[in-house]
Amino acid sequence: MSALETALAAWRSALGEAHVVTEPEALAAAETATFATTQRIPAILRPANTAEVQACLRIAQEHRVPVYPVSAGRNWGYGSRVPPRDGCVLMELGRMNRILGYDEKLAYLTVEPGVTFRQAHAWLRAQGSRLFITSIGGSPDASMVGNALERGDGRGPHADIFQHVCGLEVVLPTGERLETGHARFPGARAAPVFRWGVGPSLDGLFSQSSLGVVTRMTFWLARKQPYFREFFCSVDEDAQLWERVDRLQALALDGTLRSSFFFWNDIKALSVTQQYPYAAVGGRTPLPTWALEQFREGFGRWAISGALHAPDEDMGAVLERRLTTALEGLSRPLHLSPPPPDGESPFQGVPTDANLAMAYWRKRTPRPEEPHPDRDRCGFIWCSVALPFTGEEAQRAVGMAERVPRLFGFEPNLALLAHSPRCLYLVVAISFDRDGRGEDDRALACYRALARELSTAGYYPTRLGLQAEGDALPSADDSAVILRRLKQALDPAGILAPGRYEPGSPEKDSE
Ligand SMILES: Cc1cc2nc3c(=O)[nH]c(=O)nc-3n(C[C@H](O)[C@H](O)[C@H](O)COP(=O)(O)OP(=O)(O)OC[C@H]3O[C@@H](n4cnc5c(N)ncnc54)[C@H](O)[C@@H]3O)c2cc1C
Structure with a gap:
């Protein structure tokens, strides 16, 4: 059996047959963006929780099969769901759509990556909340987490969306799990309200990156004001x-x-x-x-x-x-x-x-x-x-x-x-x-x-899509080498979203 076939068998037993999709129609739809692309996707994985994401990535690492994560996959105008490299298995996180935490007074909402703007808005209304999310000009069915990770821009007082998030849970390409800020400490009371935690702050490492799959995020919300x-x-x-x-x-x-x-x-x-x-x-x-x-x-x-x-x-x-x-x-x-x-x-x-x-x-x-x-x-x-x-x-x-x-x-x-x-x-x-x-x-x-x-x-x-593939941005410092070293350290098998926000090859930089 090829590495892919062995991995597919392992993913089927980890997720269940129904959540490893290989129907040609579904694959063709996932290979379609709003501009020409040539990448083929051999399968779509649909994990339901963090443990399943960990299992999927461990299998990917073991069999050296690349995986490309999306949340709702509505990245229209930037490449939609199409991975940057041919042969990546798509990991769709739409089934992970639970709202995990909410506080009206402290104005936050903690969500999984499948939670959409439409869902969060409807949920807050159903609570009778005076809080509101930042909405975007894109699809109401886009993912709040996917958008924030791309450092999307929205309407309202929190236009710079990634500026107003904290407490990320991340699965690394090795299958390890980490939480950012205070969330890594057992029973931390301030995890959803205090971003920096202690020591190096890691949140930024996982936005516009191929270093981890984000499985949870807290959004700080704004409150409706009496005058508007x-x-x-x-x-x-x-x-x-x-x-x-x-x-x-x-x-x-x-x-x-x-x-x-x-x-x-x-x-x-x-x-x-x-x-x-x-x-x-x-x-x-x-x-x-x-x-x-x-x-x-x-x-x-x-x-x-x-x-x-x-x-x-x-x-x-x-x-x-x-x-x-x-x-x-x-x-x-x-x-x-x-x-x-x-x-x-x-x-x-x-x-x-x-x-x-x-x-x-x-x-x-x-x-x-x-x-x-x-x-x-x-x-x-x-x-x-x-x-x-x-x-x-x-x-x-x-x-x-x-x-x-x-x-x-x-x-x-x-x-x-x-x-x-x-x-x-x-x-x-x-x-x-x-x-x-x-x-x-x-x-x-x-x-x-x-x-x-x-x-x-x-x-x-401000962000890159597949249309920017192959156009390495020039750098005036050592950042390309350092970013490559970071990728090597966190993703030694190079299986997560290869090519996504990765700097060009060393030869290209020195040209
Ligand atoms: C007409 C129009 C208007 C738009 N207006 C706006 C706008 O106002 N503001 C704006 O920001 N965008 C806008 N967009 C662009 C785009 O539609 C949105 O950014 C949308 O939120 C992206 O789709 P998504 O949220 O489903 O993210 P996804 O497609 O799920 O994710 C986007 C990317 O983030 C990464 N990613 C996603 N989830 C994870 C994860 N859990 N872990 C690790 N990496 C992950 C992947 O690289 C993925 O390709 C617009 C698009 C159109 C066509």
């Missing part, structure tokens, strides 16, 4: 935008804006409201300027959106005044929505799939009731980089992100996200139709050109 208003404002000219970026950064730093806020360009806004108007433009792509200008008449060139939170109406009124002053001078006034019933809003934890519409922008078939971009052959690639939070830096990076997609026949779909008072994310979406001839190749070429131009200018990625 969503705001929206549009900007007609680029020139007016950069100054507003600086003014809003100042409001983030002084605490007026404590929740995330966003700057969306016209194309991004258009792509969530409708699909590409093929008929109106005679089938031409990319979108002609006149068609975009028609849309801008109602919308503007950029939209700024976010939310204000305060412990009472008086403080809320002060925040409103400060925000109104910062946005003065625009042709369209700041709009503040009335408070939503029971404070239910995407800025207060309500998951929504509204933004998934942008993955269907270039499709010629209508967007289905239940979007699933892998299944529907949507073409979608993210390119996300970090910038210092200034209007000048935003202008420079946006200039590149506006130009490069057009060279490849795509519309620039851009967002600037206030990730913290110091850091902005520039997030570019390349949206295309995988059924269009040559589109897969053109979109990947576009991604590579854009990522290269941005990194040459000093704007490096």
Whole structure:
């Protein structure tokens, strides 16, 4: 028997026949992302608990069969469930979907990796909780843990999601188990509320990494505030935008804006409201300027959106005044929505799939009731980089992100996200139709050109997907060697997610 066949027999006896999937249809679905990939997956493992994850990894190590873990596997735009290397067995953690801990006063929730944003939101509502999770623009059925491990970005006061987690339980590729922070001490009372513990802090080692499988995580939540208003404002000219970026950064730093806020360009806004108007433009792509200008008449060139939170109406009124002053001078006034019933809003934890519409922008078939971009052959690639939070830096990076997609026949779909008072994310979406001839190749070429131009200018990625495979980031220090040494120490057989966030080969670095 081959090593794989022996391992499959061992996994079947550890998990039960039903949880080692080898049906061709299921494998083909797991091998499909929102851009072209060639990796094949020989089987899918579905462990139900930490002990089963340990057993799976011990078997993988013994037989030297690589395993790629995902939680809900909705990493759309970054490679979905497809492993970085051919022949990896997929480990899906969706069955581990228990909520393990919750405290209303101390505002935390401890979950397994299969817990989705939709599930956590519904669960908190059922408790009558005033707490809320950070919601994302991606699928409500994405995993909170998978998202946090990728250092995802969300809406609300905890936009930097990984900044608000602690107490990880991790299974190492050897099958050993470790817990981070105080969680490693028996009976530790402060494990879910104190991140650092004693000694080296290990949490970061397991995010954007191939060093362990995370089987539990505690999320610190925010509490709904008595005063809450969503705001929206549009900007007609680029020139007016950069100054507003600086003014809003100042409001983030002084605490007026404590929740995330966003700057969306016209194309991004258009792509969530409708699909590409093929008929109106005679089938031409990319979108002609006149068609975009028609849309801008109602919308503007950029939209700024976010939310204000305060412990009472008086403080809320002060925040409103400060925000109104910062946005003065625009042709369209700041709009503040009335408070939503029971404070239910995407800025207060309500998951929504509204933004998934942008993955269907270039499709010629209508967007289905239940979007699933892998299944529907949507073409979608993210390119996300970090910038210092200034209007000048935003202008420079946006200039590149506006130009490069057009060279490849795509519309620039851009967002600037206030990730913290110091850091902005520039997030570019390349949206295309995988059924269009040559589109897969053109979109990947576009991604590579854009990522290269941005990194040459000093704007490096916030996270990587399969689209970045083979493009080793340059390093100016010894980090590549040290990261390789860490991988060797924790994963001596090299069986966990080979190629995922691993630095390039030594030869490549010295080229
Ligand atoms: C239109 C659209 C909008 C989006 N908006 C956002 C957004 O606002 N914010 C955002 O962050 N993302 C966004 N995304 C990207 C993506 O959909 C989300 O990041 C989503 O949360 C990732 O899927 P998941 O949570 O199911 O993670 P998974 O796919 O389960 O995991 C992601 C990766 O993390 C690793 N991993 C997962 N689980 C484990 C584990 N237990 N142990 C070790 N490693 C693990 C693996 O490398 C895996 O590939 C968007 C995508 C689309 C298409």
